[in-house]
Amino acid sequence: MRELAKIFIAVGTQSVGGGTSTLLLLRRFLVEREQRISEREFTEAWALCQLSPGIHLVALAGLLGRRIAGWRGVIVAVSGMMVPAAVITAAMTAGYGVIADQPLAHAALAGMAPATGGMTLGLAVVLVRGARRHGLRAAVDAAVVVIAFAVLLLTAVSSVAVIVVAAAMGALFLGRERPTSPEGAAE
Amino acid sequence: MDPLALFAVLLKDSALALGGLGALPLLRQDLVATGLVTDAQLVEALAIGRLSTGPSGLWIVSLGYQIAGPLGALMALLASSLPPLVILPATAVARRWLMSVPFAGLVRGASLATAGLLGATGVSLILPARDAPSWWQLAIGGAAAVLTYQGRLHPAAVVIGGALFGVLLTR
Numbered sequence: 001m002r003e004l005a006k007i008f009i010a011v012g013t014q015s016v017g018g019g020t021s022t023l024l025l026l027r028r029f030l031v032e033r034e035q036r037i038s039e040r041e042f043t044e045a046w047a048l049c050q051l052s053p054g055i056h057l058v059a060l061a062g063l064l065g066r067r068i069a070g071w072r073g074v075i076v077a078v079s080g081m082m083v084p085a086a087v088i089t090a091a092m093t094a095g096y097g098v099i100a101d102q103p104l105a106h107a108a109l110a111g112m113a114p115a116t117g118g119m120t121l122g123l124a125v126v127l128v129r130g131a132r133r134h135g136l137r138a139a140v141d142a143a144v145v146v147i148a149f150a151v152l153l154l155t156a157v158s159s160v161a162v163i164v165v166a167a168a169m170g171a172l173f174l175g176r177e178r179p180t181s182p183e184g185a186a187e
Numbered sequence: 188m189d190p191l192a193l194f195a196v197l198l199k200d201s202a203l204a205l206g207g208l209g210a211l212p213l214l215r216q217d218l219v220a221t222g223l224v225t226d227a228q229l230v231e232a233l234a235i236g237r238l239s240t241g242p243s244g245l246w247i248v249s250l251g252y253q254i255a256g257p258l259g260a261l262m263a264l265l266a267s268s269l270p271p272l273v274i275l276p277a278t279a280v281a282r283r284w285l286m287s288v289p290f291a292g293l294v295r296g297a298s299l300a301t302a303g304l305l306g307a308t309g310v311s312l313i314l315p316a317r318d319a320p321s322w323w324q325l326a327i328g329g330a331a332a333v334l335t336y337q338g339r340l341h342p343a344a345v346v347i348g349g350a351l352f353g354v355l356l357t358r
Contacts, residue, residue: 012241016343019207022242051285051294052274054201054210055244059271066275074275082268085241086248090260092235093249100231104354109227111353114324115346116233117312118331123208124306125336131298141299148303152212153311159212163203163300170296171289 001076004069007034008061008080013088022057022081026064036068058082140174188223190258197247197266202273205294205301207244208233210267212304214250226315228253237346323356 007029015022023046030036037045045063052059058078065077099105128145132138148162196217197210204210211233218224232253236246244267251263277285284290313328314320320328327349334340 014240015242016238016240016341019243020338021341048274048278048285049271051277051290052271054204054270055207055242055267056205056271057207057242057244058268059274062272062275063278074272078268078272081241082245082264085239085245086260086264089235089239089241089245089248090252090257092239093232093252093260096231096235097253107354107357108350109230109353110324110357111327111349111351112234112346113227113230113315113349114313114320114328115331115349116230116237117309118328118333119237119309119335119342119345120208120211120233120305120312121309121328122332122335124302124309125332126338127206127298127302127305129336131295131302141295144296144299145303145306148300149307150303152304152307159216159304160199160203162304163213163297166300167293167297170299171293174292174295174299 001069001072003034004036004065004073005076005080007036008065008077009084012081012083012085019057023060026057026060030064030068037064041067137174144169144174188254190255190262193251193255193259194262194266197251197263198269201247201267202270205298207242207246208305209301210244210247212301212308214247215308218250218254223254224250226312230312234346234350237342243342321356323352327352 011022011025011029015025027042031039031042042064045060045067046056048063049056049059058081061077061081062074065073065075067073069076096105128141131141133141144166148166151157151162152159197214200210200213200217204213211229215226215229219226219229229250232246232249235249236243239245239249245264247267248260248263251259251261251266253259255262309328309332313325331345331349334345335342
């Protein structure tokens with residue numbers, strides 16, 4: 001169990017920049033280096049995680065932890081990956097708070113705001129690309145994206161309502177094939 | 188904000204989101220529109236999430252810290268860690284249902300709507316309602332979108348690059 005904790009703490013503290021690097025490190029440690037699970041088990045678990053709400057990598061850590069060491073493995077894996085990384089994140093936020101009122105920080109923020117906006121926009125396009133289909137289905141998918149986009153930008157309708165309605169409509173009309181692991185899902 | 192109320196908001200938005208950034212449009216509506224945080228603080232949280240270690244979804248921890256200090260960060264950590272674990276009992280008792288056609292459609296509908304909401308949030312961060320962005324901010328936004336789409340540059344490098352351009356060009 002201690003070795004499992006070490007692996008997930010290493011993943012949580014060594015992966016910088018988000019989901020893709022975290023996913024790669026998980027695979028490297030658990031499949032290639034330690035051989036705790038097989039490539040097929042890892043891929044299956046990742047595919048299942050696409051169905052979970054919230055951070056898919058937390059779901060992946062939970063599934064892999066359970067596979068390796070049962071429910072204790074779930075706790076060790078999720079807390080090992082998340083707690084040290086959250087402490088680092090909180091410490092960075094506190095550190096930034098000390099300098100946030102400095103002119104240099106304001107100048108940096110003037111560049112970071114459009115950068116994060118652009119990254120968010122780029123991620124949206126990646127998600128659409130990963131889910132793309134062909135023909136009439138593609139048109140229906142595009143309509144859902146465009147409607148959600150327009151509703152948020154042009155109306156005061158709740159984002160929650162948009163997701164709930166889209167999910168309900170999806171269950172009724174979009175379920176023609178199983179979801180695969182979309183590109184960018186690690187985000 | 189009361190920590191438990193903050194936990195409830197973060198939990199609801201995390202539970203309704205797909206992916207680490209999926210909660211961004213929901214949280215922006217719940218926290219920025221109500222004046223609890225500013226768009227600038229949201230951007231700072233997103234940037235710190237990209238520069239920090241672990242899943243990018245931990246930007247919510249930075250946001251929680253900004254709202255309520257260490258206790259807010261703890262609330263955010265719990266709120267973002269619990270919803271994904273629904274997959275554990277779900278795969279144990281309802282694996283066949285998870286693989287059913289209606290559920291695949293449900294996830295697809297929510298995922299496409301999330302993409303649309305994220306796109307709109309990205310646009311509104313590049314083009315804030317109050318201040319018209321300058322040409323170089325538009326250029327940074329466009330470049331960051333393209334680089335993220337291509338996936339060739341590390342996300343932390345995109346954030347650092349944006350900050351450097353900001354420092355150089357606002358002087």
